[in-house]
Amino acid sequence: NCQRTLVLIxxxxxxxxxxxxxxxRLENRGLKLVAMEFRHxxxxxxxxxxxAHKGKPFFNGLVKYITAAPLVAMVWExxxxxxxVRQTVGATNPTEAAPxxxxxxxxxxxxxxxxxxxxxxxxxxxxxxxxxxxxxxxPWER
Ligand code: CMP
Numbered sequence: 722n723c724q725r726t727l728v729l730i731x732x733x734x735x736x737x738x739x740x741x742x743x744x745x746r747l748e749n750r751g752l753k754l755v756a757m758e759f760r761h762x763x764x765x766x767x768x769x770x771x772x773a774h775k776g777k778p779f780f781n782g783l784v785k786y787i788t789a790a791p792l793v794a795m796v797w798e799x800x801x802x803x804x805x806v807r808q809t810v811g812a813t814n815p816t817e818a819a820p821x822x823x824x825x826x827x828x829x830x831x832x833x834x835x836x837x838x839x840x841x842x843x844x845x846x847x848x849x850x851x852x853x854x855x856x857x858x859x860p861w862e863r
Pocket of ligand 1: 774783813831832833836837
């Protein structure tokens with residue numbers, strides 16, 4: 722069941738020098754990196770990415786956080802990649818994330834949780850379309 726999923730290393734992850742650590746953990750899991758780009762996104766682009774959270778009390782802060790500085794946008798591919806990535810990333814709230822997950826091991830605040838990962842087949846498809854052109858995704862030879 723080969724899937725693709727969108728992963729963002731948010732500005733706090735870039736700032737803290739955790740790009741390599743986060744990518745290593747996903748590579749070690751056996752997932753394949755098929756697209757990657759440094760991006761500094763606009764407020765409008767962020768609001769569309771987080772459209773599902775519009776109206777929530779943390780929405781404005783979330784948009785400010787994600788647009789504050791450059792981030793790393795990636796597409797990862799693999800068997801059940803959406804679920805596999807979310808397992809490795811851990812729960813949204815780092816204090817509820819399981820030990821061994823990225824969020825547990827490397828963060829402590831929900832509002833600075835380092836990383837984003839698509840949460841369903843539908844959102845992965847929409848998010849990858851929002852962030853990448855198909856020609857900028859490089860599937861490995863199979
Ligand atoms: P992410 O997986 O990118 O999806 C939505 C983001 O909103 C989430 O990670 C957090 O960064 C943020 N978020 C979710 N809930 C809260 C909250 N209660 N307070 C602040 N930020 C939140």
